[in-house]
Amino acid sequence: MQGTVGELGEFGLISQLTARLTPTPAVELGPGDDAAVVKAPDGRVVATTDVLIEGRHFRRDWSTAYDVGRKSAAQNLADVAAMGAVPTALLLGLVVPADLPTTWATELMDGLRDECQVAGAAVVGGDVVRGDTITLAITALGDLQGRAPVTRSGAQVGDVVAVTGWLGWSAAGLSVLARGFRSPRAFVEAHRRPEPPYHAGPAASELGATAMVDVSDGLVADLGHVAAASGVDIDLRAADFDVPAQMADIGQAVGVDPLVWVLSGGEDHAIAATFPAGAQLPARWRVVGKVADKARPGTRGRVTVDGAPWNRTAGWDHFAD
Amino acid sequence: MQGTVGELGEFGLISQLTARLTPTPAVELGPGDDAAVVKAPDGRVVATTDVLIEGRHFRRDWSTAYDVGRKSAAQNLADVAAMGAVPTALLLGLVVPADLPTTWATELMDGLRDECQVAGAAVVGGDVVRGDTITLAITALGDLQGRAPVTRSGAQVGDVVAVTGWLGWSAAGLSVLARGFRSPRAFVEAHRRPEPPYHAGPAASELGATAMVDVSDGLVADLGHVAAASGVDIDLRAADFDVPAQMADIGQAVGVDPLVWVLSGGEDHAIAATFPAGAQLPARWRVVGKVADKARPGTRGRVTVDGAPWNRTAGWDHFAD
Numbered sequence: 001m002q003g004t005v006g007e008l009g010e011f012g013l014i015s016q017l018t019a020r021l022t023p024t025p026a027v028e029l030g031p032g033d034d035a036a037v038v039k040a041p042d043g044r045v046v047a048t049t050d051v052l053i054e055g056r057h058f059r060r061d062w063s064t065a066y067d068v069g070r071k072s073a074a075q076n077l078a079d080v081a082a083m084g085a086v087p088t089a090l091l092l093g094l095v096v097p098a099d100l101p102t103t104w105a106t107e108l109m110d111g112l113r114d115e116c117q118v119a120g121a122a123v124v125g126g127d128v129v130r131g132d133t134i135t136l137a138i139t140a141l142g143d144l145q146g147r148a149p150v151t152r153s154g155a156q157v158g159d160v161v162a163v164t165g166w167l168g169w170s171a172a173g174l175s176v177l178a179r180g181f182r183s184p185r186a187f188v189e190a191h192r193r194p195e196p197p198y199h200a201g202p203a204a205s206e207l208g209a210t211a212m213v214d215v216s217d218g219l220v221a222d223l224g225h226v227a228a229a230s231g232v233d234i235d236l237r238a239a240d241f242d243v244p245a246q247m248a249d250i251g252q253a254v255g256v257d258p259l260v261w262v263l264s265g266g267e268d269h270a271i272a273a274t275f276p277a278g279a280q281l282p283a284r285w286r287v288v289g290k291v292a293d294k295a296r297p298g299t300r301g302r303v304t305v306d307g308a309p310w311n312r313t314a315g316w317d318h319f320a321d
Numbered sequence: 322m323q324g325t326v327g328e329l330g331e332f333g334l335i336s337q338l339t340a341r342l343t344p345t346p347a348v349e350l351g352p353g354d355d356a357a358v359v360k361a362p363d364g365r366v367v368a369t370t371d372v373l374i375e376g377r378h379f380r381r382d383w384s385t386a387y388d389v390g391r392k393s394a395a396q397n398l399a400d401v402a403a404m405g406a407v408p409t410a411l412l413l414g415l416v417v418p419a420d421l422p423t424t425w426a427t428e429l430m431d432g433l434r435d436e437c438q439v440a441g442a443a444v445v446g447g448d449v450v451r452g453d454t455i456t457l458a459i460t461a462l463g464d465l466q467g468r469a470p471v472t473r474s475g476a477q478v479g480d481v482v483a484v485t486g487w488l489g490w491s492a493a494g495l496s497v498l499a500r501g502f503r504s505p506r507a508f509v510e511a512h513r514r515p516e517p518p519y520h521a522g523p524a525a526s527e528l529g530a531t532a533m534v535d536v537s538d539g540l541v542a543d544l545g546h547v548a549a550a551s552g553v554d555i556d557l558r559a560a561d562f563d564v565p566a567q568m569a570d571i572g573q574a575v576g577v578d579p580l581v582w583v584l585s586g587g588e589d590h591a592i593a594a595t596f597p598a599g600a601q602l603p604a605r606w607r608v609v610g611k612v613a614d615k616a617r618p619g620t621r622g623r624v625t626v627d628g629a630p631w632n633r634t635a636g637w638d639h640f641a642d
Contacts, residue, residue: 028365029470032550034400034535035369035463037470040361044349048356049460051414051450079355093372093414093458124368127458131374137414137458139370142356149350149358214355229353 005105006098006130013128016102017109024122026088026143036124038089038141046142046149048079054134062177065104067192069111071267072136075216077119078196078269080142082214084150084205087119087198092126093137100134108136119198147205150273155211155230159274161289162281164204165197166190167219168258171265172247175254184246196269200284207281209273218264220303220310223272227301230274234303236263236289236310260312263305326426327419327451334449337423338430345443347409347464357445359410359462367463367470369400375455383498386425388513390432392588393457396537398440399517399590401463403535405471405526408440408519413447414458421455429457440519468526471594476532476551480595482610483602485525486518487511488540489579492586493568496575505567517590521605528602530594539585541624541631544593548622551595555624557584557610557631581633584626 005013018031029037038045052058052075058068077087092112096105109123116122121140173191182188196214204212211230213222220236227234243258251258274291275281295301304310326334339352350358359366373379373396379389398408413433417426430444437443442461494512503509517535525533532551534543541557548555564579572579595612596602616622625631 029472033470033472033474034403034533035367035406035461035470037404037465038366038368039364040366041364043360043362043364045359045361045366045462046356047359047410047412047460047462048446049412049414049458050448051416051456051458053416053450053452056450056452082355083358085356089368091368091370091460093370093460095372095374095456125370127371129372129374129377131377131454131456133453135372135416135452135456135458137370137372137456139368139412139414139460140356141366141368144358149354149356151350151354153354212355 003102004098005096005100005102008102010128013105016106020106020109021113021123027122027124031125038124040143042144042146044144046080046083046085046144047139048076049137049139050076052136063192065107066111069108070115070193072138073112073115074194074196074269076138076140077115077121077198078214080140081196081198081201082212082271084147084201084212085142085144086202087121087140087142089121089124089141090116091124091139094126094128095131095133095135096128097132097134098130145202150205150209150212152211152213152226153229155226155232155274155291157232157291157294158277159210159291160277160287161223161234161236161272161274161291162285162287163219163270163272164200164285165270166195166268167270168247168261168265170194170267171261172250172258175256176250179254184250187250190268194267194269197271200271204271204273207275208279209275212271212273215268215270215272217266219272220263223303226274227303230301231295232291232301233293233295234289235292235307236303236305238306240286240288242286263310264312324423325419326417326421326423329423331449334426337427341427341430342434342444348443348445352446359445361464363465363467365465367401367404367406367465368460369397370458370460371397373457384513386428387432390429391436391514393459394433394436395515395517395590397459397461398436398442398519399535401461402517402519402522403533403592405468405522405533406463406465407523408442408461408463410442410445410462411437412445412460415447415449416452416454416456417449418453418455419451466523471526471530471533473532473534473547473550476547476553476595476612478553478612478615479598480531480612481598481608482544482555482557482593482595482612483606483608484540484591484593485521485606486591487516487589488591489568489582489586491515491588492582493571493579496577497571500575505571508571511589515588515590518592521592525592525594528596529600530596533592533594536589536591536593538587540593541584544624547595548616548624551622552616553612553622554614554616555610556613556628557624557626559627561607561609563607584631585633
C-alpha cells in the first residue's frame with residue numbers, strides 16, 4: 001500500500017483499487033474482464049459521462065481524495081437520477097501521475113464506492129493510465145424501472161417549477177475556501193461532498209414531472225437548458241427561495257448577495273423539475289416559479305427572475321478561465 | 322467551423338460534435354439531456370471504459386484525428402464483442418486544450434461515429450472539458466442478446482485456443498512509423514485504424530467458446546489473463562501462426578523477429594478464445610494452441626510457446642515509460 005502508483009504499476013494499482021469494491025445484486029460481472037455486465041431489467045439503460053480534472057474541477061489542497069471520489073460519483077449519479085432512473089453502476093477512467101501516492105488513489109476509490117452505495121449503485125469497471133494531470137472520467141448507468149425518461153424538453157406552459165436538494169451551498173463553501181477559510185463547516189462540506197437527492201428523481205417521475213434537470217451549473221443556467229429544449233419561458237420568484245441565515249451571514253462577510261449562490265451556484269446537484277400546476281408535491285419540493293409562456297418566435301426560451309433577466313455570475317463554463 | 326475549441330466554447334463545441342452523429346434504432350434518447358437512454362433488450366448491459374492520452378496512446382503527427390477516433394472507438398467496441406455481446410452505444414469524455422483546432426475535434430467525432438457504425442453502435446453522449454493534454458475516455462455498451470457473457474475464466478484443460486482478426490500488424494506498423502517511414506502502407510494503416518472482428522465475438526459465443534479476450538496488449542499477455550482467471554496453463558504452437566511474407570520482410574529490414582509482433586504486439590484487437598476440442602470453427606478462426614494443463618498449485622497459470630516461456634517484449638504496460 002505504501003509508495004506511489006508508478007511503483008505499483010498498472011496491474012498492481014488495478015488490483016488495489018478493485019479489492020476495495022463491493023458489488024450489488026445488479027452486478028452480474030464486476031471488474032477484471034474485458035467488460036462488466038450489469039442488470040438492466042427495464043430493457044433500456046440510462047448512461048452519462050463526465051470528466052473531472054485536477055485544478056479545474058477539484059483541488060487536492062481543498063478536498064481529500066475521498067471527497068473527490070464522493071463528489072465525482074455524485075455528479076454522475078445525479079444525472080442518472082435526473083432522468084427519473086435509479087443508478088445501478090459506475091465506471092471509472094482514471095489518469096494518474098506516476099508520483100501520485102497510492103493512498104490517494106485508493107481513498108478516491110473508497111469515496112466513489114461509498115457514494116455509489118448511497119445511490120444504490122456499484123463501481124463495476126474502469127481503466128487506469130498514466131498522465132501528467134489527475135483526470136477522472138466517470139460513466140454512470142441507471143435503470144428506468146419501466147418509467148419513461150423525464151427529459152428537458154417536456155415543460156408545458158402553466159407548469160410549476162420546483163426544486164429539491166441543496167442550492168447555493170457548494171458555491172458559498174467555495175467562496176469560503178477561496179478566501180483561505182475552512183469554516184463555516186457545513187458549507188465547506190457541502191462544496192466538498194454534495195448530497196444529491198437521488199430518490200427524488202424517480203419520485204418526481206412518479207409524481208408526473210414533465211421535465212427535469214440536475215442542477216450542476218447553477219439553477220438559472222440549468223433551467224435555461226429546460227427552457228431551450230422545451231421552447232418555453234420560465235419565471236422564478238426570488239421570494240420563494242430559502243436563503244438560510246448562515247448563508248446570508250457568509251454573503252455579508254464576503255460581499256456577495258447570497259441569492260447569486262442560490263440561483264447561479266453549481267455543484268450542489270439539486271434536482272429541478274416542472275410539474276403540472278395541480279401536482280401534489282411532497283414537503284421536500286419547493287415551488288420556486290412557473291413556466292410562464294411559450295418562447296417567443298426566434299428566441300431560445302429564457303429564464304427570468306421576478307420577470308427580469310438574470311445574468312449575475314452565469315453558470316459555470318468549463319472552457320472559461 | 323474555423324478556429325479553435327477555446328474560441329467556440331463548451332456548448333458551441335458540443336453542438337458541433339453532436340450535429341455529426343447519427344442514431345441507430347437502439348438509441349432511445351441521444352445527446353443533449355442529463356443522460357442518454359439506450360435499449361438493452363437482453364435485460365443486462367455490457368459496459369467497458371478505456372482512457373487514451375495524446376503522446377502515450379496516439380500521436381497527432383502519426384495519426385489523423387479521424388484515425389484516432391476510429392481506433393479509440395474500436396478498442397472499446399472490441400472489448401464489448403469479446404464478451405460475446407453486440408456493441409450498441411458509445412460515450413465520449415473528451416479533454417481538449419483551448420488551442421486545439423475545432424476541425425481536429427470534429428474529425429475525431431467523425432471517426433468515432435464511423436467506427437461505431439461498422440460495429441452497429443452509435444455515439445449517444447459525452448462530456449467535453451478543457452485541459453492541457455488531449456484525453457479521450459470512452460465507454461462502450463453492448464447487448465448479450467440472451468447469451469451468457471464469455472468471460473476470461475472459463476477455459477478448460479483440453480480446450481483449443483483459437484484466434485481471429487489481425488495479429489502483429491499494428492506493432493509492425495508502429496515499428497515502421499517509429500523509424501520515420503510511412504510504408505508499407507497496409508501495416509501503417511493497421512496501426513492507425515485497427516479492424517476488430519466485431520461479429521466474431523457473438524459468433525464465438527454461439528460456437529461454444531469457453532473463454533474469450535480482446536487482444537489489446539499482445540496475444541501472450543492477454544491469454545495470460547485467461548490463464549490466470551481460468552487457473553490453467555496455455556501452450557501456443559509457433560508454427561501455427563501465419564506470418565505474412567511482407568511482415569517478415571519488414572522484420573528483416575528493421576531487425577525484429579516478426580513472431581514477436583504476432584505474439585506480443587498489441588492494438589490489433591483480434592479476438593482470442595478457447596473452445597472445446599471438438600468445436601467446428603469457421604475458416605477465419607485459426608487454432609494456435611491448447612489449454613495444456615491446470616495451473617500448478619501456487620502459480621497463476623501461464624502461457625508458453627512450444628512449451629517454453631515467452632518473454633520477448635512483454636505486453637504493453639501504460640505505466641511503463
